[in-house]
Amino acid sequence: MHSNPKLFQTLAEIIESRPERRITFAEYMDLALYHEPYGYYASEWSKIGGAGDFITSPHLSCDFGETLAVQFVEMWEILGRPSPFHLVEMGAGQGLICGDVLQYLRENHRDCLEVLDYAIVEKSPAMRGFQQGRLNPLAAKMGVKLRWCTWEEVGEESIIGCLFSNELVDAFPVHQVVFEGGQLREIYVTVDGEGFAEVSGDLSTEAIADYFDRLGIDWSESHYPEGYRTEVNLAAVDWIDGVAAKLHCGYVLTVDYGYPASRYYAPARDRGTLQCYYRHNYHDNPYLYVGQQDITAHVDFTTLEQRGQARGLETLGRTQQGLFLMALGWGDRLAALSRGENLDISTVLQRREVLHRAIDPLGLGGFGVLVQCKGLDANRRQQSLRGLKTPPML
Numbered sequence: 476m477h478s479n480p481k482l483f484q485t486l487a488e489i490i491e492s493r494p495e496r497r498i499t500f501a502e503y504m505d506l507a508l509y510h511e512p513y514g515y516y517a518s519e520w521s522k523i524g525g526a527g528d529f530i531t532s533p534h535l536s537c538d539f540g541e542t543l544a545v546q547f548v549e550m551w552e553i554l555g556r557p558s559p560f561h562l563v564e565m566g567a568g569q570g571l572i573c574g575d576v577l578q579y580l581r582e583n584h585r586d587c588l589e590v591l592d593y594a595i596v597e598k599s600p601a602m603r604g605f606q607q608g609r610l611n612p613l614a615a616k617m618g619v620k621l622r623w624c625t626w627e628e629v630g631e632e633s634i635i636g637c638l639f640s641n642e643l644v645d646a647f648p649v650h651q652v653v654f655e656g657g658q659l660r661e662i663y664v665t666v667d668g669e670g671f672a673e674v675s676g677d678l679s680t681e682a683i684a685d686y687f688d689r690l691g692i693d694w695s696e697s698h699y700p701e702g703y704r705t706e707v708n709l710a711a712v713d714w715i716d717g718v719a720a721k722l723h724c725g726y727v728l729t730v731d732y733g734y735p736a737s738r739y740y741a742p743a744r745d746r747g748t749l750q751c752y753y754r755h756n757y758h759d760n761p762y763l764y765v766g767q768q769d770i771t772a773h774v775d776f777t778t779l780e781q782r783g784q785a786r787g788l789e790t791l792g793r794t795q796q797g798l799f800l801m802a803l804g805w806g807d808r809l810a811a812l813s814r815g816e817n818l819d820i821s822t823v824l825q826r827r828e829v830l831h832r833a834i835d836p837l838g839l840g841g842f843g844v845l846v847q848c849k850g851l852d853a854n855r856r857q858q859s860l861r862g863l864k865t866p867p868m869l
């Protein structure tokens with residue numbers, strides 16, 4: 476499979492139309508992923524899952540969404556059982572988490588389901604269409620309030636509940652920077668013969684220098700090697716600003732792969748974290764399979780926390796997905812499997828593998844889970860969430 480020729484052509488024309496015949500890497504990544512109608516996410520819904528390019532936790536089994544639901548119910552209770560209780564899911568992919576949360580609530584917490592107002596914010600038209608086809612019949616059957624809206628339509632101070640995402644922030648377009656000749660420069664994309672090529676230039680925006688200033692990284696006196704390269708996710712900064720503004724009272728739950736800034740920007744990590752996924756293989760060349768492969772970068776959790784704090788979001792805790800799931804009863808799911816009640820051996824083995832994959836510290840289990848809150852009085856803030864507690868031993 477090669478690049479999507481229409482997307483390739485469109486990108487080349489955009490680049491040629493610019494005064495310096497170049498665009499930032501962030502703009503390139505944004506177009507490659509989200510250009511309508513040819514971008515990777517915009518054009519097809521079937522990119523995630525076994526038959527797609529990569530797997531996310533909800534694609535392993537319904538356990539992930541159900542376990543998130545356990546946490547949402549506790550949040551609802553701590554918040555004093557508000558009605559309506561808002562769940563805002565951003566970047567819902569194929570809508571699996573939503574379906575699993577609704578099913579779990581119907582079977583276990585009808586009181587919470589009755590007051591639930593579930594909103595999905597999804598950028599990709601193809602994903603949105605697929606989500607609606609899958610979830611609207613379910614919501615109608617259950618009589619649940621489920622709606623789709625744009626980020627702009629979510630009002631300031633409007634959310635009482637939880638805004639959550641799984642593998643959203645890693646899908647935001649990132650700027651790429653390189654340490655050259657003793658200063659920080661930016662990577663731009665230009666057209667060169669039959670393909671794209673990179674050139675370096677001055678930073679396209681002061682926001683990049685501000686980003687590193689906030690982290691206390693001083694490039695002029697740095698110990699970074701010549702050619703050191705990394706990413707800056709300015710979209711994540713805008714996003715967390717928006718999240719803080721839209722949340723009135725409740726929680727922000729962010730699950731993604733990433734590091735604290737001290738690890739992210741460690742001098743030894745000199746090639747950055749950019750990764751491309753194509754049919755369950757990964758590599759680091761974003762100019763291959765244009766429009767046919769996913770492009771991602773790890774998340775700098777320190778910036779989400781720091782910036783969130785500056786905008787009124789208090790960090791309640793950061794843990795790993797494996798520990799988070801275990802604290803919320805994953806061990807019981809594994810134990811139930813060992814008892815093997817009413818299950819044949821191949822089902823038991825398959826389920827066991829799936830459950831282990833989601834908590835494997837070298838894989839999905841090593842993802843970060845960040846929980847922030849806003850508008851909680853001291854009493855509510857002190858009620859620690861189950862997912863952030865030390866999990867019981869297996």
Ligand SMILES: C[S@@+](CC[C@H](N)C(=O)[O-])C[C@H]1O[C@@H](n2cnc3c(N)ncnc32)[C@H](O)[C@@H]1O
Nearest residue numbers: 516531566567568596597598599602641642646
């Ligand atoms: C890696 S997928 C994860 C999907 C899903 N959460 C899961 O766990 O399978 C990223 C999703 O975020 C969506 N997305 C990316 N940027 C977005 C934005 N700014 N607003 C809403 N959705 C966005 C993509 O279209 C895609 O559905």
